[in-house]
Amino acid sequence: MDSHKFAAQGFDALFKPRSIAVIGASSDPTKTGGRPVFLLQKHGYDGAIYPVNPKADAIQGLPAFPSIDDLPATPDLILVAVPGAAALEVLEKASSRGVGAAIVLSAGFAESGPDGRQLQRAVTALAARTGMRILGPNCLGAVSVRERAIGTFSVALEKAMPLEGGVSIVSQSGNIGSAAMRMLGDCGAGIARFVATGNEADIQAGDAIAWLAGDPDTKVILCCLETCRDASRLTAALALARQAKKPVVALKIGTSEAGQKAALSHTGGLAGSDRVFDAVFARHGAVRVRSLEELVQVGAAIEALGTRSFGGDATPSAAVIAASGGFGVMMADAAAAHGVAINPLTAQTQARINKILPLASAVNPVDATAQMSANPDVLEALVDAALGDSANNAVCIMLALGMEVPRLRSVFMDGLANAARRHPDKVLVACVAGPKDAIRQLSGLGIACFPTIDAAMAGMAALARLEKTRAGGGNAVAEAIERQPLGARSWRNEATAKAALGAAGLPFAAEIIATNTEEAVLAVEKIGGPVALKILSPDIQHKSDIGGVELDISGARDVAAAFDRIMASAATHAPRAEIDGVLISPMAGRGTELILGTTTDPIFGPVVMVGLGGVFAEIFQDTALRMAPVTEEEAGEMLRELKAFPLLNGARGRAPADIGAVTAAIAALSRFAARHAADVAEIDINPLIARPEGQGAIALDALIIPRHGDPQENAG
Amino acid sequence: MDSHKFAAQGFDALFKPRSIAVIGASSDPTKTGGRPVFLLQKHGYDGAIYPVNPKADAIQGLPAFPSIDDLPATPDLILVAVPGAAALEVLEKASSRGVGAAIVLSAGFAESGPDGRQLQRAVTALAARTGMRILGPNCLGAVSVRERAIGTFSVALEKAMPLEGGVSIVSQSGNIGSAAMRMLGDCGAGIARFVATGNEADIQAGDAIAWLAGDPDTKVILCCLETCRDASRLTAALALARQAKKPVVALKIGTSEAGQKAALSHTGGLAGSDRVFDAVFARHGAVRVRSLEELVQVGAAIEALGTRSFGGDATPSAAVIAASGGFGVMMADAAAAHGVAINPLTAQTQARINKILPLASAVNPVDATAQMSANPDVLEALVDAALGDSANNAVCIMLALGMEVPRLRSVFMDGLANAARRHPDKVLVACVAGPKDAIRQLSGLGIACFPTIDAAMAGMAALARLEKTRAGGGNAVAEAIERQPLGARSWRNEATAKAALGAAGLPFAAEIIATNTEEAVLAVEKIGGPVALKILSPDIQHKSDIGGVELDISGARDVAAAFDRIMASAATHAPRAEIDGVLISPMAGRGTELILGTTTDPIFGPVVMVGLGGVFAEIFQDTALRMAPVTEEEAGEMLRELKAFPLLNGARGRAPADIGAVTAAIAALSRFAARHAADVAEIDINPLIARPEGQGAIALDALIIPRHGDPQENAG
Structure with a gap:
């Protein structure tokens, strides 16, 4: 069916x-x-x-x-x-x-x-x-x-x-x-x-x-x-x-x-x-x-508004008009708060407005001054000029008490009707709280009415967002992903998780598992350079806590000693743990630490998340999230959504990070999570080091948590 | 006069x-x-x-x-x-x-x-x-x-x-x-x-x-x-x-x-x-x-509201009542957004409400369900129960369409009037958008009316804030500060700035100025331990940029070499700069980096600011600001205002910082800025290292910028 x-x-x-x-x-x-x-x-x-x-x-x-x-x-x-x-x-x-x-x-x-x-x-x-x-x-x-x-x-x-x-x-x-x-x-x-x-x-x-x-x-x-x-x-x-x-x-x-x-x-x-x-x-x-x-x-x-539109522009912009400097200021504040641009009108339009109202401030906000209630018939020419200007894709006018004074209402209404009719494609918004029949009349003219300045700016932002997401077909939905089972061995330990994720396109260093001192020494010789040693066990999650991690170790003698310390420590602190060996990896170069992860929403399924490492994600809740899978383009949007994005993009004199490598990793992780949604509850990649541009990214740790709690899904 | x-x-x-x-x-x-x-x-x-x-x-x-x-x-x-x-x-x-x-x-x-x-x-x-x-x-x-x-x-x-x-x-x-x-x-x-x-x-x-x-x-x-x-x-x-x-x-x-x-x-x-x-x-x-x-x-x-009050409570709290679970959810959301607590009603009150409305959810939000429009006379007992409950200091009721249906309006109005009369001290708030005469009538009963749920919660938060700031006499205004001139030598270089600020109570390490290699070596022996060397000059602001800083240097030979490198570098990169010597300081211990500063607002005068160091203040605009001077208590409030405050307070397994030492430093800096407001435009203390509790704080750098641009003030 x-x-x-x-x-x-x-x-x-x-x-x-x-x-x-x-x-x-x-x-x-x-x-x-x-x-x-x-x-x-x-x-x-x-x-x-x-x-x-x-x-x-x-x-x-x-x-x-x-x-x-x-x-x-x-x-x-x-x-x-x-x-x-x-x-x-x-x-x-x-x-x-x-x-x-x-x-x-x-x-x-x-x-x-x-x-x-x-x-x-x-x-x-x-x-x-x-x-x-x-x-x-x-x-x-x-x-x-x-x-x-x-x-x-x-x-x-x-x-x-x-x-x-x-x-x-x-x-x-x-x-x-x-x-x-x-x-x-x-x-x-x-x-x-x-x-x-x-x-x-x-x-x-x-x-x-x-x-x-x-x-x-x-x-x-x-x-x-x-x-x-x-x-x-x-x-x-x-x-x-x-x-x-x-x-x-x-x-x-x-x-x-x-x-x-x-x-x-x-x-x-x-x-x-x-x-x-x-x-x-x-x-x-x-x-x-x-x-x-x-x-x-x-x-x-x-x-x-009917067919009036912002023209699919990414950023809504508005010429704002008020009969008072104060309201103009409030409109500029609210526009800034909601991401509506207030671009200066073109010189021709400014000249046209100053011809209509010599005392007006015509840049944007347009301050028509008290002249507007003394000469209400100027409104039409003013709105017409603003609608005809190309610097913004909308016009927003504050009507304040204008609709509540009968003398002004009829003149304003006619003026707005004429101006709106002459510009049938452009968005015209009025801030007007009443009376209700005036709002109905204005709406009938194709004018969007909002009761407050803040509502008008929030509304324009929402309308433009809607237009954009529909114009572009929305975020590109990544290719349909075929669900596949994931073997339990994949979540056994860090190395198996990395192997599975690495095969799916996540960037990891070449690492070696050592099960005795000799293998550890050979591994270090093969890697060449300082290494990290980490205990490998399906039973030990917090490796540092039991002395299972040694960083920046060089030379055969030190490596052997570190291997022995880790094994001894594990034997003491986790005597019942099954030990798969010690994972030996090259130390990562410099870069910006990110955390990548996936979780499974109980309603909507797999979700992918990215944030900057350290305290950013935790204290500032600075993370971006999408349904998995995402395309690399969407992954880029996620990064740009982070408040801390400037740190990846060369802020404070840092080298810009290899953003392409990071977005590729996010997209790969999201595809993996979608493909194995039946088996995987959660994945943590912490940290992913974003190296300087052109040098890629590298994930240092990986954890796959299976959907233990969901036998029905696991059975599938 | x-x-x-x-x-x-x-x-x-x-x-x-x-x-x-x-x-x-x-x-x-x-x-x-x-x-x-x-x-x-x-x-x-x-x-x-x-x-x-x-x-x-x-x-x-x-x-x-x-x-x-x-x-x-x-x-x-x-x-x-x-x-x-x-x-x-x-x-x-x-x-x-x-x-x-x-x-x-x-x-x-x-x-x-x-x-x-x-x-x-x-x-x-x-x-x-x-x-x-x-x-x-x-x-x-x-x-x-x-x-x-x-x-x-x-x-x-x-x-x-x-x-x-x-x-x-x-x-x-x-x-x-x-x-x-x-x-x-x-x-x-x-x-x-x-x-x-x-x-x-x-x-x-x-x-x-x-x-x-x-x-x-x-x-x-x-x-x-x-x-x-x-x-x-x-x-x-x-x-x-x-x-x-x-x-x-x-x-x-x-x-x-x-x-x-x-x-x-x-x-x-x-x-x-x-x-x-x-x-x-x-x-x-x-x-x-x-x-x-x-x-x-x-x-x-x-x-x-007249004399009704939240009782001076720091946090407003409200029992929220709606005839719909959905509105209850919206009220809980808005309360959370505006910092209004929604405490569960006491067991007695819950029992009382369930006796009145058996199908109601009585915890908080109270969901009266559709029974309220079928039996509007229950409203009085419901509101009375909520007003009499001690778990919250206000009651907020969603009236939705209740005032627009004549049949309901008169019953609701009587019920609210009676309940409000029986609890003349407690804050009673209604979410009601109209009609206007109903709002006037409700206001006359001592009920605060807001047109939306969000407005009601924001309003309660503002009212409680007002009550608190007035009840406590507001933030204690620090003692009156007598203005004093500050000699131009104070802003000559880092050492003179530190001397002036140190005399005012800011914590600096004992530092030594060396003008030749021998003095540098003697200084390091006296300090004992690794040191930092920094060029001292009224003409060089960005010391690192010209190779004027060397960190973590130990031993006579290395210190001498570092001293010579700095002098040579200054001669090359800032040949016209007047050189006052090299400032030699012990390396600071571990701790959390803060930035402290003062600026001069063109309207209100000296202002003191604090933020966490590094990217926090810059990327997340996570700073707190007060008029100078502040008391240590106010300085504590400033710290607690920071989103990053948990990092000072033991988050992520860190040792809690010596907050008392930090607040003392902020207060001292603010008094200095107020006392010398006529001469000082800006002070930067970057960084101040907050050491673990009991170990104090130490400022590593200091810069005083005089009010060059304001000769009139400087002359005073």
Whole structure:
């Protein structure tokens, strides 16, 4: 079965049902089983509504039915508001009757304890067995705005339906999704679909994204995740969205230890590394945002801007305009904080602006001064000049109180409309906090609105990032890697690990294993020059701690003595350890110490990491991380992401390091980790010495930790 | 004259004028000279309003006068809307007539070029000569809400006056201040006074803060600065506010290089280091915020909370409550990001909550689940339980859509009111984005409202920081330092610098200056052990570059050779340098390298800095900075602020460093810099070796850079 097709299967019934039955329907519109009936009628759903309640003849003015079996026709969709075990019975009946999809609104499943978990497993099995798609349980349901298909009890719809538009929301948390839906309205955006996946017994966020990728009403997909229960369904969905050129904006919560703990306790999901989500989103062309507000603002901006773009530029840049020097300063500060360039306008444009406003400062920020509120009609020419200037790929204007003073609002609005119309391809952003109808009007003109300066700059950065990652096809995904088993001998000791990794392309020195003094002396003669001696044993991990390491030893006599000291020390401090010998290696030349490593994320699998050695990675948490495998190009991006990158690149009078050799090593390590993901839990290369340019790199130590704790995977 | 009295002098006329004349009054209420007349009448100012305009008999229904001399009585305050040179004439006339204060609204002064700057100097001189206080020029003016005294043409007042309340605003930028005034209303806060100081020819932001410190209507002072033209006026004002127990919340803009450049170009102020402002605010008990939104939110929260407090705790902590696990996760994430602790509730409270809501997760975050919207009346007991719990010093509740659904709003509001009333001392914070009247109502109940989770956590952190800095009297300001001249010989070379700094308490090794080979050999014998040799010359700064340094030399023969090499090298590479000899020092033992330094901020004067040596300070910008002098306690805080502090404190198996010796050195250096501020521009101690605990610290190099560029100061 094509997994993409499977993921999206059943969603037509969920989002475009021709009939909806509400199981456990209530006459009280504030109850879980009452609100959907109330909302469907209030907002004018034009399909059939079947309240099901064995104790009532009518519910909220509609004829009620005792059970699904009694319905006059098979509904496309059922909403289940009856608790736990009863819900399972309902689902059985519904699937027998051929219902397309079910939304289980009720709680009391995996989130509530062992009994609930068992019940939820039954729901999952039922969906798999019958093919009926199930949303939830313990979820806020789904909404299609155009179809007025309301499968939710969200209070967000009590007052009004959202405006119809192109933004769709996929959220595991119903309340967050529902807040996003309301906030999008305040940002001037309209909604296509809303789906809250709750406990995800069957339908996962990824499935919903996969379907929305093919939904013509959806222009942009916002998703809010606390966990991911199936990595491949999520990544396949992101790939579909990218193919369909649908931007995906992702908010992943549980970034802190406390937040992740809270997320696990209420989702029962796995504790994947938060940083790995960054890597996953980046690789698959989704842009990650850091707050619910940013999610909504960026989503609304994408809808408002339509085809306007930064031209695929790596760095967004903006001409910023304010009617006050102070706001100009704040805009420059925020631009710097978010990596938005503020390039000086061209001389012609500056001259043009100074002709319009003689007192204005026209460089960038453009300070229009109080003249703008005295002569509001100059705004049009000013914005037109900035939009027509080539020095920046966007224009950002601070409207402050401009939209709240009726006299100014109409003049500004006309001016902005005309200027925007004359420059249909360029990004125009307004900082404007209200009123809401003005924001809606501005959005309709193709202007992205953000409530604060900081939000505007963060938003532009996110939009440009999204554009770039999609324009370039995202980071090149390395060639598909065929999984291969890795023999247990590979992780036996340092030498076997080095042999396996060396064969995969990691750079190690030629080393010799000595099992007696004579071999040690011969080895040193062969190597020629000072050497390091290290005990080799599958049972000794911290070699230095037991006196198992001797460095910078020269000459036969000293080498022999060092060999004997190591053996004696091992016999004393690790008497039961199996000893494979002593590994003798040439001392490494000078260079910059790096650490390379791989780990296995419980959700997304093998991950590769690089950092500078010593205290950098530890104290400053200065590491870069990607899904494995990576290409050499991506490995280069990882290095450039490090704050300490200047140290590799010739800072403080150092010779620039051989970066090509380092990126080759990272890529090789990442391929190795991907290939042997079934057997390998973790690899540490510490240190890798990056020598000066042209002299390569060399790894001095290597450790492979197998997936002992995962017999199922090991068996594979 | 008492400078504090002077600073506040004339402000009664500015804020509580019994009569106001508008010079250059216009019949057009959209013009700078027309809007104040319009606003004063519209909003019911009950003093006399005198429009002055030689070309009109009446202005907006009021009798107009040809000039100040023709006014029937001397006004307390004049608003000047006539341009440049004419404004100066007006000010002359006004001061002759005994006007108390003038607000120069017109532009065309220092911001507009050399002529304007000269004109502005004349305004400054006039104020100094006559004692008439002048606000501006090029400013948005002043407003007292209770008195309806409107000395502004701000469009913010066109629709309505702000609510009366206890928040006062001091802003150099009129537009920013005016936006803050409007935004405070949205946050449920009322305004006492607003003043925009513009070009600050006479009245500076500090003067306004000084007066507001004594103003009974002002409960909290918000200030927005782009620059500071007189450090002592600002710091004295902050001290007055602290004495008066008036919280000061400060937004300093121009944090980025681009922002600072923009700020300088339009204020003409000095480029003080942005980080020094941090140090100044921290020392003087003001809390610095990072955005206009945070300024306004924290100000409104202070007004709402009244006497509720965190109990002076160093770390704010909060029980967080949401009706959704997802929002709980977001709250935990944001709390972690802003340093707010989320301690588990006590067992009794957890039991109490589970009795109220059996399905709730009661640890912290408290997840009330969808039960909260189904049974909104449980909110009161829930919040009451959390407020009564001792594990955290605040409660933060996410209201999401709760205030937007009328059915829920009234129940929630009553519940919150009752719970808040029963716990009158504890901080209660709500995350609620609207509607505005609900926010006003909540604020009236003593609940601090923030529009987002992130804002709530950032706000709590700022409030706790403010409370702590004021509770402890802030950082202890070191004893007053008497300024002393420093002889030019002190900065001649490394040895003279070390002698001066050593006498001030900095730790140096006993070193010997050798001027010939024999002296060098004798010196090494006296020192006993390996030595370092360094060229001594007032003309050679980068000693290594010219071969002027030899390290780890032992024995008479090697020392003699090294001495000769250094002298020969100096003769070759710096033939014109005056050579004072060679400095011979014992090699330092092991330890952690630090760099200590002082610089002179152009606004605030001597500043002391510490960072870890090597790449830490440079690549990771990991330094701590304070106004000099600091106490040893403050020096300890500086060290603990460093990200690399764990390296001094025993991380990675290192011996803990002698932190007491390091803090003593920092304090001594800071006193030296303060005492000799008139002569010294900069001091570098690089490195200071922090030895293991109990073994002290030792400085290996010292450089004093005099204030060459500042002959005026040098002469003092």
